[in-house]
Amino acid sequence: MIKGILFDLDDTLYNSSEFVEIARREAVKSMIDAGLNIKFEEAMGILNKIIKDKGSNYGKHFDDLVKAVLGRYDPKIITTGIITYHNVKVALLRPYPHTIKTLIELKAMGLKLGVITDGLTIKQWEKLIRLGIHPFFDDVITSEEFGLGKPHLEFFKYGLSRMGLKPEETVYVGDRVDKDIKPAKELGMITVRILKGKYKDMVDNKYSDYTIKSLQELVDIVKNLKQ
């Protein structure tokens, strides 16, 4: 008997890959306009290396980019990048098509819904609130809260216990085979892989019980599972 669904957030409920790419590119363009004296593609190369080295939650990507290019701290250029990034975020953050309709139907079926996500708690909550979908979720579990993220099985176990769910009565929905679907399957959850974001072409014949292209397909899957 299916009692609940755990969702990944980034690239599962909204287009994170696209938003982040556009926000970074627009931020770099605005920094060049503010005086960062470098060609655009070269700046993107440096920025992507900084993000790869320091991680996406480092918080000083633009500071390091400016220092790498100009050899000094320049608050005007850094702040210009931060503001542009933020403006793009506010403008572009919205759920994938059919997401809200699907969540309404799933709640109407009496299911517990939760989000389990890698990232900083306030940052992930900001996305959910700006996406306007936070009231659908009974709980939101972040790797920052637990101290360990995906694909660690302990993190998924912690998420299930916070939700009061057993693995076999839980559907897991995520986009990444390695970090979402494989550990969820290993714990005994019913796994639904959504083909979205930059990992959508990864092949998997082993861990996904279902593969969907749009979240709305989830409604029929859960209906069949509940019978």
Next chain:
Amino acid sequence: MIKGILFDLDDTLYNSSEFVEIARREAVKSMIDAGLNIKFEEAMGILNKIIKDKGSNYGKHFDDLVKAVLGRYDPKIITTGIITYHNVKVALLRPYPHTIKTLIELKAMGLKLGVITDGLTIKQWEKLIRLGIHPFFDDVITSEEFGLGKPHLEFFKYGLSRMGLKPEETVYVGDRVDKDIKPAKELGMITVRILKGKYKDMVDNKYSDYTIKSLQELVDIVKNLKQ
């Protein structure tokens, strides 16, 4: 011979007192709507005490408010407050009337213009960029950069040296007698007090060379001083 003007930022170039008050009130209202179980005026009392105790740049005001009211950390409520505060900031940050026209005229007179302000560098730059007036200023000097703020004379001396200005050739424009006008006068600058913000009713017969109600009055003052 007047060569430059140093401006205070908050409540001198835009209505900081009003913006901060509205942003805090709206943030608290949204937090109550998100589940902060307390009466509005009581919440504002607690928040104002936290801000008074920890300072305005503390960064965890809403975290502390939620902990004080609920006895626990609640990321949904905290993030709701942060987003509302930010949305109000984006909506309300604009210069006082006549500010941009006045800055255009002052630049056309060949003057160096600078901002000297207490606060965090990125935060003060964010205000200037969102206000759209940052291109008028040859330099922006913050207390965070210097390590010491107003009314310390050293901070004003540091600002003058960054601008390449001597006190006697510099006009200082600010709203506060104690933190702006008094130290500027003591250093030998020509002081212009603008009657704006929450300190506008403070009486001063000693340190203000000029008192203005709107920034545009500055143009005639400087014209006369340059003759």
